[in-house]
Amino acid sequence: MIKGNSALSLLQRVVPHLIIVAGVLLSLDFLVRVGWISRWTFPTLDDLLRALYTFGSNPEVPHGFISNYLTTLYTVMIAFMIVIGVGLPSSFALVLNKGARDVFYPLILAFFAIPAVILYPAIVLLFGIGIESKIALGVLVGLPPLIITTTGALSYLNWGYLRMARVFTNSVSKIFVKVAIPSIFPILTTALQLGLSYTFVGVIVGEMVASGIGMGFLVSWGNTTFRTPIMYAATVVVILTALAINLTFSWLDRRVRGRMRTL
Amino acid sequence: MSSLETRSGWSVIRVEGISHSYSIANSVIDALSDVSLEVSQGEFFTIIGPSGCGKSTLLNIMAGLIKPTKGTVIVAGKKVNGPQPGTISYVFQNPLLLPWRTVIDNVGLGLELSGVKKEKRREVAMEYLKLVGLSGFENMYPSELSGGMQQRVAIARALAVNPEILLMDEPFGALDEQTRLMLGEDLSRIWMHSKKTVVFVTHSLAEAAFLSTRVAVMSARPGRIIDVVDIDVERPRDPESEGVQKVRRELWLKLKRGIGK
Amino acid sequence: MVQLAIVASFFIGWEVFVLLRIYPEVLLPRPITVLNEVLRIVTTGRYLDHFVYTASTFASGLCLGSVTGLLFGMLMAELRYVRGLALPYILMVAAIPKSIFIPIILKFLGDVFVMKIAYISIFSFIFVSLNVLSGLRTLTADYLSMVKTFGATRKTQVYRKLLWPAAYFSFLASLRTATLYSLVGAIVGDLLYSPGIGYIVSALSHSLRTSTLYGVIMIVALIAITINFVLLRIEGKARMKLRLVEVTA
Numbered sequence: 221m222i223k224g225n226s227a228l229s230l231l232q233r234v235v236p237h238l239i240i241v242a243g244v245l246l247s248l249d250f251l252v253r254v255g256w257i258s259r260w261t262f263p264t265l266d267d268l269l270r271a272l273y274t275f276g277s278n279p280e281v282p283h284g285f286i287s288n289y290l291t292t293l294y295t296v297m298i299a300f301m302i303v304i305g306v307g308l309p310s311s312f313a314l315v316l317n318k319g320a321r322d323v324f325y326p327l328i329l330a331f332f333a334i335p336a337v338i339l340y341p342a343i344v345l346l347f348g349i350g351i352e353s354k355i356a357l358g359v360l361v362g363l364p365p366l367i368i369t370t371t372g373a374l375s376y377l378n379w380g381y382l383r384m385a386r387v388f389t390n391s392v393s394k395i396f397v398k399v400a401i402p403s404i405f406p407i408l409t410t411a412l413q414l415g416l417s418y419t420f421v422g423v424i425v426g427e428m429v430a431s432g433i434g435m436g437f438l439v440s441w442g443n444t445t446f447r448t449p450i451m452y453a454a455t456v457v458v459i460l461t462a463l464a465i466n467l468t469f470s471w472l473d474r475r476v477r478g479r480m481r482t483l
Numbered sequence: 484m485s486s487l488e489t490r491s492g493w494s495v496i497r498v499e500g501i502s503h504s505y506s507i508a509n510s511v512i513d514a515l516s517d518v519s520l521e522v523s524q525g526e527f528f529t530i531i532g533p534s535g536c537g538k539s540t541l542l543n544i545m546a547g548l549i550k551p552t553k554g555t556v557i558v559a560g561k562k563v564n565g566p567q568p569g570t571i572s573y574v575f576q577n578p579l580l581l582p583w584r585t586v587i588d589n590v591g592l593g594l595e596l597s598g599v600k601k602e603k604r605r606e607v608a609m610e611y612l613k614l615v616g617l618s619g620f621e622n623m624y625p626s627e628l629s630g631g632m633q634q635r636v637a638i639a640r641a642l643a644v645n646p647e648i649l650l651m652d653e654p655f656g657a658l659d660e661q662t663r664l665m666l667g668e669d670l671s672r673i674w675m676h677s678k679k680t681v682v683f684v685t686h687s688l689a690e691a692a693f694l695s696t697r698v699a700v701m702s703a704r705p706g707r708i709i710d711v712v713d714i715d716v717e718r719p720r721d722p723e724s725e726g727v728q729k730v731r732r733e734l735w736l737k738l739k740r741g742i743g744k
Numbered sequence: 745m746v747q748l749a750i751v752a753s754f755f756i757g758w759e760v761f762v763l764l765r766i767y768p769e770v771l772l773p774r775p776i777t778v779l780n781e782v783l784r785i786v787t788t789g790r791y792l793d794h795f796v797y798t799a800s801t802f803a804s805g806l807c808l809g810s811v812t813g814l815l816f817g818m819l820m821a822e823l824r825y826v827r828g829l830a831l832p833y834i835l836m837v838a839a840i841p842k843s844i845f846i847p848i849i850l851k852f853l854g855d856v857f858v859m860k861i862a863y864i865s866i867f868s869f870i871f872v873s874l875n876v877l878s879g880l881r882t883l884t885a886d887y888l889s890m891v892k893t894f895g896a897t898r899k900t901q902v903y904r905k906l907l908w909p910a911a912y913f914s915f916l917a918s919l920r921t922a923t924l925y926s927l928v929g930a931i932v933g934d935l936l937y938s939p940g941i942g943y944i945v946s947a948l949s950h951s952l953r954t955s956t957l958y959g960v961i962m963i964v965a966l967i968a969i970t971i972n973f974v975l976l977r978i979e980g981k982a983r984m985k986l987r988l989v990e991v992t993a
Contacts, residue, residue, distance in 0.1 A: 240829075261851040261852060262851070323746045323747065323750070330972065333924055333969050333972030334964075335927050335931050335964070336928075337928055337935065338942070338945060338961050341946050341950075342945075342957060342958060345771050346767060428844070429936060436841075442847075443847035455844050455845075455848065458841065458844050462840040462841060463836060465839075565897070566895070566897065568893065568894050573889075575886060575890060577886055579890040582986050582987050583913050583985035583986065592894060596891070597894075597895055625987075626987035640894075644894065
């Protein structure tokens with residue numbers, strides 16, 4: 221086993237998985253061509269690749285692929301900003317204020333147990349089938365994990381650091397920004413990552429169930445119109461996007477952790 | 484005074500020419516270099532040395548948890564090839580109590596693994612809980628106890644199997660000073676009462692001076708025995724007394740020389 | 745208690761909001777009407793067959809996923825190459841919106857009921873296996889050394905006294921969240937494919953029977969809150985039995 225961070229060791233970890241994925245795809249492709257798996261269940265590999273390749277220029281795709289993709293990204297972005305805007309301050313308020321915590325925590329615990337998706341049909345009635353309902357669902361699905369993990373992360377706040385900083389300054393906001401936040405940065409990034417992932421989930425579910433546009437819609441549309449290659453192509457795009465988001469956070473996380481060695 | 488020979492009593496532990504190296508990342512670390520010792524029955528034998536000198540490694544080898552690259556350890560006449568439950572007990576720096584078991588069930592773990600029946604186990608465990616001063620805590624869970632109390636449970640657990648030898652690897656290292664002092668006194672009392680052979684690793688010179696009959700001073704890595712010091716102070720000892728302080732100073736001098744080497 | 749006051753004021757606020765006629769009452773009914781509907785649904789057992797359907801997909805998926813998750817988590821903790829091989833995929837699927845797999849699963853399995861069970865079990869499998877793996881891995885080499893000094897050299901003893909309890913309590917500690925995720929999965933499955941509670945909710949919204957719609961939502965909410973409450977105790981006890989680090993001395 222080649223250890224260490226060299227490019228060679230990275231390859232050694234990635235190659236087996238590339239082989240596995242390629243193997244599975246090729247086997248599926250073979251089974252489709254031979255007729256053991258119907259073409260409605262899985263496309264041949266070249267059909268799938270062609271669907272991916274021509275996704276952008278495919279005239280069959282309602283609104284065109286790019287509109288769908290950008291709509292999803294845009295929806296997620298707005299929903300996530302609301303999630304952060306509401307979630308972070310609430311989490312801080314909950315942790316720092318014992319009164320607020322005692323009152324609201326049990327309520328929040330109960331409320332977060334409710335599956336947000338059950339509210340979706342009502343949301344569609346109130347917000348319409350447009351982007352607003354997906355934003356709403358994204359927020360409802362992404363907010364609970366963000367608050368739960370952020371409040372959990374804040375419990376790791378090292379009061380020692382804060383008292384130390386208090387010796388040097390009276391400014392609460394300075395202590396906050398320069399000491400408190402950095403000290404829990406790694407855990408905070410995990411909370412943000414979780415929040416974003418779930419916001420993305422909420423938006424996609426909303427698009428799959430009731431929407432005229434978006435990547436979730438495309439998967440659903442590809443499915444109901446028997447355009448199997450397009451359905452899988454859309455799925456692949458969603459998967460890759462989700463992974464890209466995750467990898468970015470992991471990379472961020474590693475860079476931050478490097479500088480937090482003292483912890 | 485220094486002595487590399489045994490005192491009265493027969494030698495129950497013989498460490499002969501132990502050397503140990505291991506590889507980590509891409510380099511080889513020489514942890515121990517030709518260490519030899521003899522420990523007599525009933526002694527409180529302490530090993531001190533700078534951080535990283537290999538004293539924990541040495542203790543692990545004596546316990547049979549690590550196979551040394553060279554040399555042998557002979558305990559109670561038999562060569563050590565692996566852990567010797569019932570003969571050698573080990574107390575770690577981390578109490579390592581099973582968090583899902585109550586205190587009494589933790590103390591009884593060693594007995595349980597030797598096949599002792601439930602009623603007898605409970606009886607013996609309660610006895611040892613009393614010995615470490617934790618009667619009344621038997622139905623609590625480890626997470627409800629303080630660090631010092633957890634370590635007492637660990638000690639009770641190690642003693643409950645009635646071993647000939649008790650190996651202790653910086654058992655009080657993670658505790659605050661007050662707890663260390665209290666546990667140190669308790670350990671001394673327990674040792675005098677049970678007459679076990681104890682091999683104790685610590686980086687605290689005060690502990691070494693207070694607790695031990697003899698102290699082996701190790702050099703920095705690769706660890707060698709620089710000297711073995713007899714502690715002649717009468718018991719029960721007062722950690723503040725001039726005698727103990729004098730020993731501490733002597734140990735410190737020897738230690739410094741060892742680091743310098 | 746203050747919380748009751750907050751909940752009460754939520755309903756009062758709702759009532760006021762409806763009275764303000766920002767939305768037509770057909771879209772957002774009054775709380776009184778909704779609560780009436782809740783009573784009606786519960787007493788007449790109106791959608792019982794759908795509730796039973798969803799409950800069965802939910803329960804089957806949860807059991808299937810969590811038990812296999814427990815076993816696989818233990819396997820991954822034990823065999824390094826299984827972990828190296830499978831863990832990346834588990835983590836990957838965990839990061840992806842799993843609802844996009846629903847059409848694919850249905851295509852391959854053919855049956856809607858089976859598809860839902862499979863889809864739901866993904867949630868509990870991922871969560872439980874990751875938790876069990878993590879729980880077992882916090883038992884560092886130290887614990888293994890410790891039990892060895894007491895004579896647990898044979899694998900079966902190490903297993904029974906150390907590995908299994910750790911895995912089991914990690915499993916229990918993850919059960920509540922796995923249940924909540926599985927519930928979400930059950931509803932999402934129903935929203936896309938009939939029958940089930942999700943389907944009912946969807947159909948009610950299409951036919952604008954909003955008071956019934958909100959009634960069903962409330963019932964589901966209450967069920968979820970109750971399940972959560974019950975499982976909190978189990979999770980709390982299991983978590984306590986896994987706490988390795990002591991609180992201050």
